[in-house]
Amino acid sequence: MINIKDKADTFRVAIATGTISMQKNTIELIKTQNIKKGDVLTVSQIAGIMAAKKTSNLIPMTHNIPLTATNIEFNILDNKIEITATVSTIGKTGVEIEALTSVSIAAITIYDMCKSADKTMEISDIKLIKKTGGKSCLKS
Numbered sequence: 303m304i305n306i307k308d309k310a311d312t313f314r315v316a317i318a319t320g321t322i323s324m325q326k327n328t329i330e331l332i333k334t335q336n337i338k339k340g341d342v343l344t345v346s347q348i349a350g351i352m353a354a355k356k357t358s359n360l361i362p363m364t365h366n367i368p369l370t371a372t373n374i375e376f377n378i379l380d381n382k383i384e385i386t387a388t389v390s391t392i393g394k395t396g397v398e399i400e401a402l403t404s405v406s407i408a409a410i411t412i413y414d415m416c417k418s419a420d421k422t423m424e425i426s427d428i429k430l431i432k433k434t435g436g437k438s439c440l441k442s
Contacts, residue, residue: 312436315388316401316402316432316434317430317433318429319384319429320406321425321426321428322413322424323422325420327381329382331419332416338418342411346412347408350387350402350404353403354372354389355442368391369391369395371388372400374405383412385405386405387408388401388405389401405428418434
């Protein structure tokens with residue numbers, strides 16, 4: 303891991319997104335909570351939050367960061383679910399990897415819970431869309 307002791311503590315936020323595409327009838331099963339494994343979006347949200355908190359155990363060389371907040375939101379469309387993870391901290395290093403991990407695990411959880419109903423699902427477009435904090439928010 304890199305040494306961050308000389309970096310300033312700042313408020314840092316990262317937002318990541320991703321998509322899981324599926325058949326329209328699978329979307330309906332999720333909406334009506336008729337997937338055999340349970341409430342897909344609630345379980346996926348919890349999984350994404352847990353993943354953000356455990357990122358340093360999953361990704362080598364990442365710092366164990368105390369998070370101030372983590373949120374997962376879903377946008378349900380006709381044949382896909384868009385996932386957005388927002389993660390924040392006050393600290394010496396950013397939370398981009400935590401946000402990306404959160405979105406990834408949320409998507410994988412949806413996949414796992416729905417795989418018996420839909421063999422066509424596809425996870426895509428996982429990316430960081432915003433990062434704030436660090437040097438950019440320090441005043442001279």
